[in-house]
Amino acid sequence: MKTAYLVAGVRTPFAKSGTELKAVHPVELGRFALTELLARTGAGLSEIGGLLDEVIIGNTGTPSDSANIARVIALRAGLPHALSAYTVHRNCASGLEALSQAALKVEAGVGDVYVAGGTESMSQLPLIYNANAVRFFESLQRARTLAERAQAFAKIPVKDFLAPRISIMEGLTDPVCALNMGQTAEILAKEYKISREEQDRFALTSHQRAVAAAKTGVFRDEIATYSVPPKFEKTLAVDSGPRESQTMEQLAKLKPYFDRKFGTVTVGNACPITDGAAMLLVASEEGLKKLGGVKPLAKIRAHAFAGLDPSRMGLGPVYASAKVLKQSGLSMADMGVVELNEAFAAQVLACQRAFDSADFAKRELGLAKAIGAVDPAKLNPNGGAIAIGHPVGATGARIALTAALEMQRKGLSHGLATLCIGGGQGGSVILEAV
């Protein structure tokens, strides 16, 4: 099996849905990140198209006008017709899925250089006519004469037109256990006795770390400054989510969102709905040569996905990380940085409890000992999704990139990037310094 390398990566600044990036199509977000990534390789944008083997991009909210969004992005970025491209969907870890598939192809010797990434515009997820409204349109189409048309209009179901299906709400709800993501976080918060205060403190830390990182230029190599089309009046150099002025008092004021009576999960200690894209370059040893002898960010040491009870999806990282640690023969203590996606503070903290529990390890993972909680200093040292945001299709690629860059900055030997996945999965990747 060949070695796969994470060569380089670039992302757009992330912005909360409904704000700076709300009018930008996910194809455009992806095109920008991809163009910037390729421009930085120095191979010459005109030549790089010929070096790539395939483009794999994660996206969950397929825009109806860009059916295979990866292909549209690749062509819009000016890559050649001959370069194949496809889109992957593993909910919140679609970006990681893309990375994983690129790595698999390199490892299997199928190709040498891949683009793997993710893009999401949650702002642009549509409102959908409900069944009654659709029936009305069908009756209108069948009506041939003026009289029939008038008849159809007489029966127009006004109430149904005002009650569209909100696709983003549906997307964030798992149909199998009939719970939305926040509700699964509440389950974990209660089971693991994670207090409101603990969650708020975690959220605050996320903001503080993200703000500090942005200030000290930590994201300078990671984020490509984006002037927002079509007017180019707004230019974003950093994520717009992290709040410098965030305080515990402000967080405490918020009411629990998913369980009004007994809940602890609020919009403040959960990640916001977000827009953004991230693109990575994955290559084999041979691929690095083709790219002009470029030095990669990290070796992709192990990657895996695992399944669990959908109603407890927040624990996904524990299951998936157990797999990759076993695959690589490494331990949690070896990880110099752990990027654990902050879907909810409660969910991250629940993972910590589970990592730390010998009982959990025995019962759920078939392990003799506990995996070991992540040292809080090493966990999301530059902030996480609570502050930065979670554009669902892109985050998996984003946290792998963030981890790799942190490893490079601090000279760390290993890093772990892991996410919980709506529907009851977890995904993890271990990176190793080169």
Add this chain to the structure above:
Amino acid sequence: MSSDNLFSGQAFRLEQKGAVGVLTFDLKDERVNKLSEVPMNELASILDLLAAKAGTLGIKAVLVRSAKKNSFIVGADVNLIGSLPDRAAAEKAGRQGQAVYSKLEDLKIPTVAAVDGPCAGGGTELILACRHRLCSDNPKTAISLPEVKLGFLPGWGGTYRLPKTVGLMTAVDMMLTGKSIRADKAAKLGLVDLVVPAAIFEEKSLEIAARVAEGKGVPGAKPRVVPLTEKALTGNPIGRFVFFRKARDQVHASTGGRYPSPLRILDLLEQKSGLGREAYMDAEANAFADLWSSPESKSLVGLFLMGEAAKRDTGSELTPEAVAKLQATRSLLVLGAGVMGGGIAAVSAAAGVRTTLKDLNFDAIAKGLAHARSLFDADLRKKRITKTELERRMGLVRGQIDFRGVRATDLVIEAVVENIDVKKKVFAELEEQVSPTTVIATNTSSLRLKDMLPAFKDASRFIGLHFFNPVHKMPLVEVVTHPGASPEAVARGVAYVKSIGKTPVVCGDGPGFIVNRLLMPWLNEAAFCLWEGYPFEALERAAKDFGMPMGPFELLDEVGLDVAAKVCHIFHDAFGERAKPSPILDKLVADKSRLGRKTGLGFYVFDAPGGRKQGVDLKALEGVFAGAKPSSPEFNAEALVRRMFFPMVNEAARALKEGVVNDPAKVDLAMIFGTGFPPFRGGLLKWADSLGVDKIVAELERLGELHGARLQPSSALREIAKRGGFYRS
């Protein structure tokens, strides 16, 4: 299906395929089909043959097609038109062509023209004489009658047949603008009966011709829908009167009545369209010959031929084949994302060149991107491009504030601030970042390349590419060489300019290159006139009446008075006393709020900074010029024109003598494309020759006595007077 060869000549061949006579235009040894004496004679012979023998041969329809790939007939050979000896010859050529096409129209059997690719001028007149017209949906398919652009009119029956085919309104629009009609529009207008997919055009045309031979019509063809407006305007005498009045007004508004051709076309259509064919053709032939003889037409034909020659010129001693092997410009780095940088990025992206804008910060880059986007949005609004094309173009423009990843760039254009030290620093830094084969060009307008050379390790790859403002509108780019520039670098610069659809003029590294150097004497002299007390309006009017698109002070306001003043002083340093600036600019520029359009106030008042001209505040201007004394009590427009424009001619002579430019045609092309010097005068130096350079020398001597030594004729100009003119060698 027999394929008998009934006629085989240098241009045409006639074969029989079943009941169809296939008439193919395939001009020997040429890439495109052009019309001249031999093809027209062959066509006449074939038509005679068909008229006599079609019945016995069993030919029931004729298909007219071209054998050239992606090209139908591009029109008559302009070189031949240009070399007709006199009016009589022109009239004869016109009548002969009319006769051949009338013969075609008179064929008893139906004719089907099959157009794939460009069809212009005489080619369009040919298909109009056919009974049916088909065209392919090839994006290159375009039908036009562009004769007005050469100063005459479609003289082979085009003015007779086009209105009958597409209606008077469309005919007037097509003939007065010379515009190209694409396939879809052609079908809508009734110019063609049917559009056929390009991939099956050959077979389908023959199939349709065979159907026509059987007496059936063209399948799927719909009769032209006559719009209500057309019925109203052209169907009755009052409507026609209004229509022609309006058309004439529009011609005057756009051309100032300077070009006789569009007006003559309107006259012909208005007065002669009731006549029978023979009488009409007589009128058309006369009109064609009259227009051909006009000085305006001669100027336009000359200009066209100059442009064609410029297209073939590679700018260096390298042959076109050698140039084709050089590295093409597929990637471009523009340093400086201002208005020029953004415009250069836009035209380059439109031509498919991947462009990166570099500037000091992202606000500057955002402005450049916004500028490019606004240009594309305007194209979208005017339906020149589709949304998809807009997205494709925007995808080709990006920005960065460092030099990451630029090593493999083919061409770099520097468009930073006009400061020699800043530029040198930029070049030194840049050279470290790019590859040895990257061509580096400066867009400087007022600085000298020779002063930038020390910044380079390898100056052989350094040239100038001087764009004009606004980049997307101005067709000219001065390609500036210096003694150490390699022919490859110059050739690559020229090739890049051509690839973005602009006209390159190669020149040497003199102050102001060609255009600005020649503009300054005019602008400066106008300023001196103003200083001396000549009325402001009179000076502006004189220039505009001469044919310039803007008066001198309007142009100065556009350029920016501070920029103009700076350039004036640079020229003063470079050229000495004769380029001494008039006191006016410095006086105006002392008031920082008075820098021209960009501050909303210059010579003119604007409704906002960068806004529209509103008027001139004469009182305020007089206040600035306190101390000026009128030195010439009497004036007339002609004298003013001589005084303002003769110094341009004088300066051109010096530039040619110094070798900054090596060909008077280049000067004329540059001044027409770079400043809008009136094309109907043929060019600055063509105009000078038409007046007589010796007369210009005499006038400059006189003016020099009256107004200042700066106006004295140069020795270079005297030499040219001696040899008889700029275009005499």
